[in-house]
Amino acid sequence: MQVDFAGIKLKNPVMPASGCFGYGKEYAKYYDLSELGAIIVKATTVSPRLGNPTPRVAEVCAGMLNSIGLANPGVDQVVKKELPWLRQFELPIIVNVAGDTVEDYCFVTEKLCQSGLVDAIELNVSCPNVEQGGMAFGVDAGVLAELTTAVKKVCSVPLIVKLSPNVSDIVQIAQAAEAAGADALSLINTLVGMKIDLMSRKPILARGVGGLSGPAIKSVAVRMVYQVYKAVKIPILGVGGITTGLDAIEFIMAGATAVSVGTANFTDPYACPRIIKEIKAYMEKEGIKDLSEIRGCAHVLS
Amino acid sequence: MLLHVSENKEVAKGIWEMHLSGDFPFENVQPGQFIHILIGSGREHVLRRPISIAAIEAEKETLVIVFRVVGEGTDWLAKRVEGDVLDVLGPLGTGFPLTTKQKILIVGGGIGVPPLYELIKRLWQQGNEIYCLLGFRNSDDVFWVEKFKEYGTVTTYTDDGSFGEKGLVTQRIAEDFLEKNWSNVYACGPVPMLKELKGIVANFSVEGYFSLEERMACGVGACYGCVCNNQRVCVEGPVFPMREVVL
Secondary structure, three states, rough: OEEEOOEEEOOOEEOOOOOOOOOOOHOOOOOOHHHHOEEEEEEEOOEEEOOOOOOOOEOOOOOOEEEOOOOOOOHHHHHHHHHHHHHHOOOEEEEEEOOHHHHHHHHHHHHHHHHOOEEEEEEEEOOOOOOHHHHHHHOHHHHHHHHHHHHHHOOOOOEEEEEEOOOOOOHHHHHHHHHHHOEEEEEEEEEEEOEEEOOOOEEOOOOEEEEHHHOOHHHHHHHHHHHHHHHHHOEEEOOOOOOOHHHHHHHHHHHOEEEOOOHHHHOOOHHHHHHHHHHHHHHHHHOOOHHHHHOOOOOOOO | OEEEEEEEEEEEEEEEEEEEOOOOOOOOOOOOOOOEEEEOOOOOOOOOOOEEEEEEEEEOOOOEEEEEOOOOHHHHOOOOOOOOOEEEEEOOOOOOOOOOOEEEEEEEEEHHHHHHHHHHHHHHHHOOOEEEEEOOHHHHHHOOHHHHHHHOEEEEOOOOOOOOOEEOOOOHHHHHHHHHHHOOOEOOOHHHHHHHHHHHOOOOOEEEEEEEEOOOOOOHHHHOOOEEOOOEEOOOOOEEEHHHHOO
């Protein structure tokens, strides 16, 4: 079950996805977080953010829309309160970083790295729920390369870039991030969606649009991991609609080194440990000793 | 945890009363807390449905919920029959703080009425004097009024006067307050009702608690989907001190 992800040793390839697990406290009531391969905590910004007006969530068929808007207490609080608490568990801590400007991203990354409490940074260039920054950095290869280069200079831990699926050519974006120094890629963030309430005849979400996640996006995510795996050399963290161990295996066959689990935590608070067990059961049943045996195996010419 | 349905019946138009039994920390439930119910396998409906606990019958190891069918999830719940099993998280959230030997006003509107039932029962057990106002759209929507009457003086309102008084639950509170001199107010119902109530009781010295509703995802405080005034409705709420509630 062990994997090496961009130099980080993971006891298993499963980690909760950013924004779906807070800072771990809530789910620590349900199980020992040390069971996880790693944790990716909520997007962190320079200053505290309250997020968007409610409603911020809506269910759609086999998925959900969210427009939380990066609500978080700001990097100082995260370093002072949240990360030291998380350190009691034996697991790598990855912090998702967001901002409005290149300077914001660099500032937060530097503070996190200086704290010595993080094992990797996940660059959020794909949040569809903010007016500035967020996805704007992830849909243009040139802009993304510039940001990645700048952050890489101040980042003393592995840098993972989380890509947006809301682009016409994911391969071009992925290659731009790799060329600019990304140590790994996270694919995919949410797809932009909308749900209209037939009673009010208006969008349900206060902000109109939100990010679609859950089983509904899994096949899009698998396809993007598959495409990008062929085009880059850096490892991929597969994310998008993973609900079972078999879903995770599908991502690994497409080329993912590790996976993260988002919406499934809401459906089942025990989703991550269950998925870990299901992967293990699959490996035993298929006689797989190391996940590298099946990584990328879906590629005809690999 | 898994609870089985011991009863499920329609008590008013589109409003269902479901009894759930099994291994649940019944003794620890505060009135106003909720359970978070998985719909089907969770593959199609990825979000659980938060439903407030309406009554606890600890001796029967049963809890009762009352819900309105508003969409696919609650429609699925309405179709459950005796013996069906539900995957439930809970009890979740922060409920109503109790008090003793006070003069209490309880105000409920529509599907906001159910969580107030376990509350009125407990407040009655603690020796409070309770006055209760319940509002419904019309006589088709009315439920549980008789049950509330066991624990206090109840006045019922409907928008069209087809049951009880005609009008809004809030319409006489201001004048009655002078006479009844309530010390505590508890409420759950539509936002316009809570807004009106908050405005009225602001003129009096009273301790108030409102239970709020918000679209929810995780139900355990991780996602920040359901916030009100930067507080999580699923953890710090759904019951908030009235003065902290921004409507």
